[in-house]
Amino acid sequence: MRIRTALFLLALTALCAAAFGKDKKKQHSQELSPLQQYVSDASRQDASPAATQSPGSIWSPNALLANLGTDLKASHVTNLAKTNTQTALQGQGSTSRGATLTATVSARVTNVLPNGYLVVEGVKRVQVNSENQVITIRGVVRPFDLDLTNSVPSDRVAQMEVQVNGKGVVGDSIRRPFFLYRLILGLLPF
Structure with a gap:
């Protein structure tokens, strides 16, 4: 009887494993x-940019011709244009x-x-x-x-x-x- 029960349980286990797996x-x-x-x-990101740029320039015919090697008297030609620029940036930013x-x-x-x-x-x-x-x-x-x-x-x-x-x-x-x-x-x- 014990052998029969053991064989029955073994067969049942094999059938269940085959069915579920x-x-x-x-x-x-x-x-x-x-x-x-x-x-x-x-x-988080932080930034503090700062920049300054001041390319000042003076444009005149005398200065231009002097670079070319020509000498003119100041009385003949006067300064026709004079420019001066300046750019500045200063800021602060933060993101999180x-x-x-x-x-x-x-x-x-x-x-x-x-x-x-x-x-x-x-x-x-x-x-x-x-x-x-x-x-x-x-x-x-x-x-x-x-x-x-x-x-x-x-x-x-x-x-x-x-x-x-x-x-x-x-x-x-x-x-x-x-x-x-x-x-x-x-x-x-x-």
């Missing part, structure tokens, strides 16, 4: 894995940007690598106060890093790519102005 692609192809994303980013992103994004398995690792991709769209943000995450997950709720923390995602794109009032105000606008501002004297 047959094709990993089928097993994971439509599975959604929540990725827990934690990203912190901060940057900080962001903390904490989100749970549902990702879909897009491919299963030959070693069994899962290539996942997820997109989350958030809209707050007329500000739209799209969070896109891609990466490779090992199957044994999945927990019981089928989720993976972001520090367990290999080759992770995170894109956060925003569009709206805040996003438009921090973007660099259009080329034509910058050109017009550079040409205007005020």
Whole structure:
């Protein structure tokens, strides 16, 4: 009786292993894995430019002809033009940007690598106060890093790519102005 029970359990184990471990692609192809994303980013830039240029010049026919080797008396020709220019720039600027992103994004398995690792991709769209943000995450997950709720923390995602794109009032105000606008501002004297 014991041998029969042992053989039955062995056969049952073999059948279960064959049924559940047959094709990993089928097993994971439509599975959604929540990725827990934690990203912190901060940057700061400071600049204090200062420049002075004073190319003073005096243009006169006497000075011009003297350089050519001709000598004229000052009584014959007077100074026709006298210019003196001076340019000065002194400024100070500072930019800083900080962001903390904490989100749970549902990702879909897009491919299963030959070693069994899962290539996942997820997109989350958030809209707050007329500000739209799209969070896109891609990466490779090992199957044994999945927990019981089928989720993976972001520090367990290999080759992770995170894109956060925003569009709206805040996003438009921090973007660099259009080329034509910058050109017009550079040409205007005020």
